[in-house]
Amino acid sequence: MATHALSPAAVAGYRGGLYEWLTTTDHKKIGIMYVINSFLFFLIGGVFALLVRTELAVPGIQLFTNEHVYNEAFSIHATVMIFLFIIPMLAGLGNYAVPLMIGAPDMAFPRINALSFWMLPLGGILLLAGFLTPGGAAAAGWTSYPPLSERGALSSPGPGQDLWIVALILIGTSSILGGINFLVTIFKMRAPGMTLFRMPIMVWTMLVTSVLVVMATPVITSALVMLFIDRNYGGTFFLPPEGQAVLYQNIFWFYSHPAVYVMVLPAMGVISEVLPVFSRKPLFGYKAFIFATAGIGALGFSVWAHHMFTTGAVFLPFFSLMTFLIAVPTGVKMFNWVFTLFRGQLTFSTPLIFAIGFLTMFLIGGINGAFSAAVPIDFALQDTYWVVAHLHYVLFGGSVFGMFAGIYYWFPKWTGRMLEEGLGKVHFVLMFVGFNLTFFPMHMLGIQGMPRRIADYADPSWNGWNLLASVGGFIIGVSVLPFLWNVFISLRNGKVAGDDPWGGNTLEWATSSPPPPYNFDRLPEIRSERPVFDARHGHVAHGGHGGPVEEEAPAALEEGHVDSQGPGGAS
Amino acid sequence: MSTSPRKRPASEAIVAGGVVVLLIAIVGLVFWSGAGSSLFPPKAVTDRAHEISQLYDVVFAIAVAIFLAVEGLIVWSILRYRRRPTDTELPPQTHGNNVVEALWTAIPTVIVLFLFGVSWDTLNKVDATSVAQGGQPDVRINAIAGQFQWQFEYLDAGGKHLATQTKALSGSGGGGMAVPVGKKVYVTLTSGDVIHAWYVPRFLFKRDVVPGQTNHFEFTVDADEAGQTFHGQCAELCGTFHNAMHFDVIAMSQPDFDAWLAKLVEVANATPPPPPSGAPTLKVEAKNIAFDVKTLEVAGNTPFVINFKNDDPSSITHDVEIRQSDGTTVVQKQDAIPGGTEKNYQYEPLAPGTYTFICSIHPIAPMTGTLTVK
Numbered sequence: 027m028a029t030h031a032l033s034p035a036a037v038a039g040y041r042g043g044l045y046e047w048l049t050t051t052d053h054k055k056i057g058i059m060y061v062i063n064s065f066l067f068f069l070i071g072g073v074f075a076l077l078v079r080t081e082l083a084v085p086g087i088q089l090f091t092n093e094h095v096y097n098e099a100f101s102i103h104a105t106v107m108i109f110l111f112i113i114p115m116l117a118g119l120g121n122y123a124v125p126l127m128i129g130a131p132d133m134a135f136p137r138i139n140a141l142s143f144w145m146l147p148l149g150g151i152l153l154l155a156g157f158l159t160p161g162g163a164a165a166a167g168w169t170s171y172p173p174l175s176e177r178g179a180l181s182s183p184g185p186g187q188d189l190w191i192v193a194l195i196l197i198g199t200s201s202i203l204g205g206i207n208f209l210v211t212i213f214k215m216r217a218p219g220m221t222l223f224r225m226p227i228m229v230w231t232m233l234v235t236s237v238l239v240v241m242a243t244p245v246i247t248s249a250l251v252m253l254f255i256d257r258n259y260g261g262t263f264f265l266p267p268e269g270q271a272v273l274y275q276n277i278f279w280f281y282s283h284p285a286v287y288v289m290v291l292p293a294m295g296v297i298s299e300v301l302p303v304f305s306r307k308p309l310f311g312y313k314a315f316i317f318a319t320a321g322i323g324a325l326g327f328s329v330w331a332h333h334m335f336t337t338g339a340v341f342l343p344f345f346s347l348m349t350f351l352i353a354v355p356t357g358v359k360m361f362n363w364v365f366t367l368f369r370g371q372l373t374f375s376t377p378l379i380f381a382i383g384f385l386t387m388f389l390i391g392g393i394n395g396a397f398s399a400a401v402p403i404d405f406a407l408q409d410t411y412w413v414v415a416h417l418h419y420v421l422f423g424g425s426v427f428g429m430f431a432g433i434y435y436w437f438p439k440w441t442g443r444m445l446e447e448g449l450g451k452v453h454f455v456l457m458f459v460g461f462n463l464t465f466f467p468m469h470m471l472g473i474q475g476m477p478r479r480i481a482d483y484a485d486p487s488w489n490g491w492n493l494l495a496s497v498g499g500f501i502i503g504v505s506v507l508p509f510l511w512n513v514f515i516s517l518r519n520g521k522v523a524g525d526d527p528w529g530g531n532t533l534e535w536a537t538s539s540p541p542p543p544y545n546f547d548r549l550p551e552i553r554s555e556r557p558v559f560d561a562r563h564g565h566v567a568h569g570g571h572g573g574p575v576e577e578e579a580p581a582a583l584e585e586g587h588v589d590s591q592g593p594g595g596a597s
Numbered sequence: 598m599s600t601s602p603r604k605r606p607a608s609e610a611i612v613a614g615g616v617v618v619l620l621i622a623i624v625g626l627v628f629w630s631g632a633g634s635s636l637f638p639p640k641a642v643t644d645r646a647h648e649i650s651q652l653y654d655v656v657f658a659i660a661v662a663i664f665l666a667v668e669g670l671i672v673w674s675i676l677r678y679r680r681r682p683t684d685t686e687l688p689p690q691t692h693g694n695n696v697v698e699a700l701w702t703a704i705p706t707v708i709v710l711f712l713f714g715v716s717w718d719t720l721n722k723v724d725a726t727s728v729a730q731g732g733q734p735d736v737r738i739n740a741i742a743g744q745f746q747w748q749f750e751y752l753d754a755g756g757k758h759l760a761t762q763t764k765a766l767s768g769s770g771g772g773g774m775a776v777p778v779g780k781k782v783y784v785t786l787t788s789g790d791v792i793h794a795w796y797v798p799r800f801l802f803k804r805d806v807v808p809g810q811t812n813h814f815e816f817t818v819d820a821d822e823a824g825q826t827f828h829g830q831c832a833e834l835c836g837t838f839h840n841a842m843h844f845d846v847i848a849m850s851q852p853d854f855d856a857w858l859a860k861l862v863e864v865a866n867a868t869p870p871p872p873p874s875g876a877p878t879l880k881v882e883a884k885n886i887a888f889d890v891k892t893l894e895v896a897g898n899t900p901f902v903i904n905f906k907n908d909d910p911s912s913i914t915h916d917v918e919i920r921q922s923d924g925t926t927v928v929q930k931q932d933a934i935p936g937g938t939e940k941n942y943q944y945e946p947l948a949p950g951t952y953t954f955i956c957s958i959h960p961i962a963p964m965t966g967t968l969t970v971k
Binding site for chain 2: 364401
């Protein structure tokens with residue numbers, strides 16, 4: 027491959043629009059397709075959530091006269107939100123950002139990147155096709171614990187459960203391929219000067235996320251294959267007396283707990299980019315933050331059975347201790363973020379507001395998790411609405427607010443247009459208020475004894491909280507409208523962004539908006555984790571840093587502006 | 598955009614401040630109205646629940662302190678460090694501080710180790726059973742969960758089966774168990790089909806009922822709770838009618854409990870009364886969650902009998918309920934019987950017309966049929 031930059035005219039316009047999008051291997055176009063596809067599934071998953079909240083708004087059975095369909099609704103809601111919205115949305119943000127942030131022209135394996143993406147809509151269609159089969163879609167919860175997910179008259183007799191298994195194996199394969207692609211890209215495609223300890227935190231979180239994905243996803247695939255054999259070929263892996271029901275839970279959570287970090291670490295990466303830019307300060311404790319991220323990744327493999335405290339088949343003290351301990355690196359991150367704001371100069375643009383939304387809500391999601399780490403309290407809380415509150419404070423209050431921070435932050439880079447600030451703030455306020463109205467009352471419902479996954483409830487003291495949660499759910503639904511309108515009008519008439527509308531720190535702001543297909547005509551010097559900041563302000567502001575770390579790139583390559591091809595860029 | 602000076606106070610800060618004030622107002626209103634007490638567990642009624650409730654209070658106090666400290670720091674930073682028009686120079690470019698990093702690693706570590714210690718201590722009390730310690734509980738009960746009904750077997754001290762309670766003890770449907778207050782009750786959980794969970798909110802306790810595995814726990818209901826009924830419910834998704842797997846725990850004084858158990862044993866050992874002579878007898882069998890007949894016919898205005906046989910596994914209970922032809926309005930109920938047993942259900946005379954016969958525990962198409970009364 028040529029080592030000098032191509033001019034934009036050399037590649038532009040040789041394929042038509044739709045054909046170009048369907049066949050592209052450009053990480054930026056693939057990243058945008060990830061984002062759009064994930065957002066569509068967010069809307070689909072949201073409709074299921076609103077159906078569930080409509081049923082629960084008042085006691086009695088109103089909407090789901092067939093309670094089996096209610097079980098399908100919450101099972102598909104969670105499966106879609108986790109596997110087709112949160113994980114791929116963050117993978118999409120990373121897909122767009124990572125090569126740009128490390129000064130690379132593309133991902134290491136562009137065709138595999140396209141393959142990873144196209145498996146997702148296919149998996150989603152297979153999953154939803156369950157509704158067209160006799161017996162309906164999968165209805166055993168997103169966890170699909172056997173024996174309920176096994177074949178049986180009162181369990182999961184229909185093909186919907188098999189489609190669920192096949193869809194998850196496809197989506198998992200997509201994740202594994204994506205994870206390998208990120209790892210190779212990050213280790214082999216960095217521009218000269220971009221040492222590991224100069225990488226943006228977003229890249230670090232994608233690195234740790236990819237390690238988790240590559241190590242954990244094959245494990246859940248094994249459980250899914252065994253379940254498929256049980257269901258279709260007479261296996262008894264999870265059927266007593268020959269098999270063990272709890273075995274599935276161990277394998278499932280060995281993946282699915284690290285998957286929680288897959289769902290939140292990249293969002294942490296996003297806000298670790300947003301907070302410094304809008305505070306005009308570096309991230310407080312850059313290296314401590316990286317060690318905390320790696321620590322979470324490592325500890326994340328030793329806490330899976332805290333989802334199983336009530337099974338009577340878990341070594342409780344070990345998993346309780348590890349679960350408490352994982353709060354420590356998470357706390358380190360929280361303090362580093364808050365001290366990034368501290369003594370900064372904050373500009374309350376929409377990305378920062380969503381990032382602060384992440385901080386305030388994720389804090390609650392961390393604290394209410396500590397209650398469940400205390401095993402005896404978990405005996406009360408497990409499988410109640412408290413757990414529903416906890417997981418939504420982490421995955422919605424954390425991940426979803428974080429990804430909206432990222433969407434508002436990078437939309438100008440993706441499209442060349444700014445999103446409108448006023449509509450962005452309306453979106454935030456509606457979503458923030460709706461979110462808290464929906465999910466805070468679930469703490470009360472849980473501790474008062476309302477189990478999750480029930481279509482009806484008998485205790486009149488739960489009525490008020492349920493109604494409040496349902497009202498909040500519809501406010502969340504409405505909050506998406508100003509966002510969609512904002513995207514629509516900004517694409518048509520939005521303010522032109524320019525290369526660097528926010529005063530960014532990282533390399534994506536050193537190229538045009540949107541960037542050319544090969545990303546960079548030239549790169550600024552990379553002497554710290556904020557090369558674009560350095561280019562804007564010189565090195566004057568670098569007093570407090572612990573000194574540059576020795577890099578593995580040849581020093582000779584680090585003079586002045588280098589072109590876009592890193593040493594490992596021949597793909 | 599971030600470089601352009603702006604007038605103060607920034608509208609964004611007012612929005613952010615407004616949101617914070619609104620939230621504080623909501624939280625204040627919730628606690629002022631008494632609804633804040635919903636954030637605490639309901640009044641504990643067993644020895645174990647008191648331990649868990651106390652632990653909850655400790656964790657809650659620490660949680661609120663951490664929440665207020667960190668959330669306060671965030672809100673204060675937002676309000677105090679807004680960018681002002683005069684801020685043309687960069688703020689101090691602080692990259693970090695190893696001392697504070699060490700501090701906010703060490704202090705949370707101490708806090709979580711403390712929380713682990715107190716929760717482990719409580720766990721040892723909650724999970725202790727007299728059987729594990731080589732002693733004898735006062736009452737032994739096997740709780741058998743099946744889709745979608747609870748059965749409670751009462752055992753004597755030697756583990757010998759005395760009698761089984763297969764129906765609700767109060768009006769709320771599902772299953773029911775009676776226990777004496779102030780006595781050690783030892784429960785063994787078994788399931789014949791999928792995973793269920795035995796959950797009583799007032800006990801602050803649940804334990805999964807896992808097929809192929811027996812779980813045990815023990816509790817003692819407070820002496821002053823005699824006469825109280827505590828609602829319980831399956832807490833692990835177990836299928837279409839998971840929602841219907843309720844049960845009640847009725848706390849009784851020891852004499853009341855003894856009388857209740859004696860009655861249960863007496864009924865269990867009594868010879869069932871013979872069907873009234875001359876009453877027509879129909880036969881219905883249930884197997885693989887389906888009735889063997891879909892239509893029944895009987896003469897009007899005369900009592901009749903259904904000889905009902907349940908051929909499913911013992912954890913699965915069935916009954917034959919008569920409903921109006923709409924399939925929902927109940928006309929005559931019967932007590933469910935466990936798998937492997939049979940019973941002669943005796944029905945009152947019915948007016949001529951078309952009715953539905955149905956298993957109330959599995960009201961699905963294969964367990965629904967038409968009863969024609971001529």
